[in-house]
Structures are given as structure tokens and as C-alpha cells.
Amino acid sequence: MQPHTIVTREEWLQARKALLTKEKEETRLRDEVRAQREALPWVKVDKDYVFETPAGRKSLADLFDGRSQLVIYHFMLGPGWDAGCPGCSFLADHLDGTLPHLNNHDVTLMVVSRAPLPEIKTYQKRMGWEFPWVSSFGSDFNFDYHVSFTKEDLAKGSVDYNYRQTPSKEAHDELPGLSSFYKDEAGRVYHTYSSYARGAEEIISTFMILDRAPKGRNEGEIMDWVKRHDEYEAQPKANNSCCA
Template sequence: MNQVVSRDVWLEARRQLLASEKEATHLRDRVNAERMALPWVKVEKDYVFDTPTGRKSLADLFDGRSQLIVYHFMLGPDWEAGCPGCSFLADHLDGTLVHLNHHDVTLVVVSRAPIDKVEAYKKRMGWNFPWVSSFANDFNYDYHVSFSKEQLAGETVFYNFTPMDSAEGNDELPGLSAFYKDEVGNIFHTYSSYARGPEELIGTLMILDRAPKGRNESSTMNFVRRHDEYEDTAKAHSCH
């Protein structure tokens, strides 16, 4: 339990924290500006995805808008269910769609599992956001969130912009990528983020950070379950 003090002492401590919070806000603003200033890479490769309404190209996924955000969701071809951490993040996406679409942004979730498995898990979770399969293309491999058996058999895999010990890896890892499509149809890769990078998309964590006990975790998000599994504490917490 934290120290219990008078209101005046608390107020002084809170003002000191406020100064740090403002500093963090200003730092976030600077980071956002640096992110906006990143150079872009033209996407030269053609990707075709399986969707519930047929096959679609990367250009099609923009759905008439100029900006595309892709969440790389950990659900491999042989997995029984989606990663609990990715599922936790995905619980926060549906409410953003109308606002993102109004702001010329399309959000799409991509997994390497076949589309029938994607659709089954999406139905189980009760989600409505667009979710497509990259099972038939190299998209997840090219954006460094999926890894072959041969890659995992080596000493390292390339993840989060650096070589990572393959023993610490998985065949699927999380990430977020952004793309821009210009007036003539050229597509550019503008940004990607991995590991804890997309954490700010998880509103629940931002609320917990302000609760008296915080995230109350012994390791990153170890408390998280799929939202239909919280009553079943006997279930394993692995991704598959």
C-alpha cells in the first residue's frame, strides 16, 4: 500500500507528477512529428489476399481511401485460436472504424491463417472489423511478422528492425503497418511498429495505468485472456 498523506502533501506530489505527464505528452508530440517525417518506400510487389467476399489486392484493401492501417494479428495456419494478446488489442478496434473511415483511414487486420479459420475465430469473438488472410502470399513474411521453419531453425530472425534470437521467436509475431495510396494508384509503405509498439491502441491498458494498482502484472500482459475465457482459469495462456 502506498503512503497515506494529507491532501496538501498529495497535491504537491500530484503537481510534480503533472510536470512529468506534460513532459511525456510533449515527447509524444515530438515522436509523432518524427513519425510523420519518415521517408516512404514504394511497394513494388503485388499482394492478393483472401477475403470473405473473394480475392482482393493490397490496393483493394484501401476501400476507396488513401490511407491503410494493417494490424498483423497472430493467427497461424495451424493455430486453434488467435493469440490472447492480439485478441485483447482487437477488442478495441471496432469502435474506431467509423472515426478512422471519416478521416480517410481504412483499418484492416491481416493473418496468415486461411480465411475460413479467420472467419470462424472472428465470429467466436464477435468482431466486425475487416479481417483478411495472407495465407496465399508473402505479405506477413515481407513485413517481418511471420517466420518459416527454416528461419526459426537459424540463430536469428529479423524482428522489430533488428536480429532477434530465434529461440525467443514464434512462427507468428505482432505488428502494425501503415500504407499510403496516391491519386494514380502507387502504394507506399510509410510505417511499421512491432513488439510493444502498438500498445497505445489498447485503451484498457491506458485506463489500468491510471488505476490504483496499475496493470498489476508480473510480465507483460500476463493477466490477459481472450474475452470469453476469463471464467476458465484452468486454460493455458499460450498462443496456440
């Protein structure tokens, strides 16, 4: 934690107003980026993808579940893994509460991993999550959307990830991402957006709260403190008697 100057309330207010100017600029830029994101051209999805779901095998079009918009989080859980990626698990902790709001707004949120469905179910049960989670095992889906890589891919020295050639030493056989799709009234599916690496960071509301805490994220490297939520040491319970 960096040292801080102790000032009067008037001096603090002056500094806070200066920061507010920057925060408003950030908000306007975020609005501009959002508008450009919504204006991106679309690509028709012609390839047939099959997913294993708790209700049986389904196509990409089936995953929309009666809605016109589908957002997929590419969760790092490969075949045979003992547990999912801690970072993906951290993000996933923020999803369940969004479901009724997204569904009511014509958006289906789906999590996809390459691990077989029984392995997904085991880890999902451990974490206590309720969001829909399906397997792309045996499908090209993860590879086509640049979140899974074969040993041969990695052996080439770099992989196509986050719209650049990422050195293999910085990559993994599974990597995170988020992709969005639209289905028209005729049932045609279009790929509208994909984001990788830190691109889905704003989904993680814990980060947004930490960014306003006195010590911020308090990390040496990105997410170096993050663990799966059942792996933190037990913390003393807060005394909430004042709110009873």
C-alpha cells in the first residue's frame, strides 16, 4: 500500500473533484466503446456444433433456450482436470445472481467447457453453482473460438489468442473468453462478439468493489491472490448486531 498524505477535508474535496472529472471521462468512453461494440458486423455461423447438456445433446441454436441472444463464457475446465481454473471460478461466482435479469431481458447465459459433462457436474456441485453449464467435448467449438489448443498448436511457439499471436509460454491448452451470438426468427445464428484475457473483467463485481476500497486490488500480479471460494482460510464472522 502506497503512503498517503493526510490533508484537511477541504483539500481532500478538491482532489476528489479532480478525480471525478477523470471518472466522468471514463464513463463517457465506456459508453462510446459499448456503442461501437453493439455496432460490430456479424458473422453467420454455418458450422454444426453439438454440446452435451443435462437434457441431452443440443446444437448451438438449441442453447438459446427460446431467446434471441446467447452469451457464452468459455470456462477453463479441460478433460481430466481435477478442478476448474481459479480465475474462471472467481468470475463464475458472480453469475448466478444475473440469471433472472438476463433471462427477462431476452439473454441466455451459458457456460461451456471442454471437460465431459460428468466432470463438469462434479465441479459445479462442489462450487454450488446453478447457472447452465454444458460440455463441448468432442466438438471443434472451443478450438474454432480460440480458447482451446492442442499440443501441436502449442508446439508451434505461439497460438491465436486475443486477436494476436500469443507466445506458447504465455498460453495454455485451455484459456478463458466470452462470446456472444444472435438467433433470428428464421433460426439463423450469428457470431456477434468475442472477448478474451481480461476482456470480461467488468463481469467480476468483486473487482469493481475492490477498486473503490482503500488498498484497491492489493495484488502484485493480476489475480495472484484469488482462490476458489472454498479454499480461503476461514474468516471470523462479522458482528452484524447493529443491523439486526
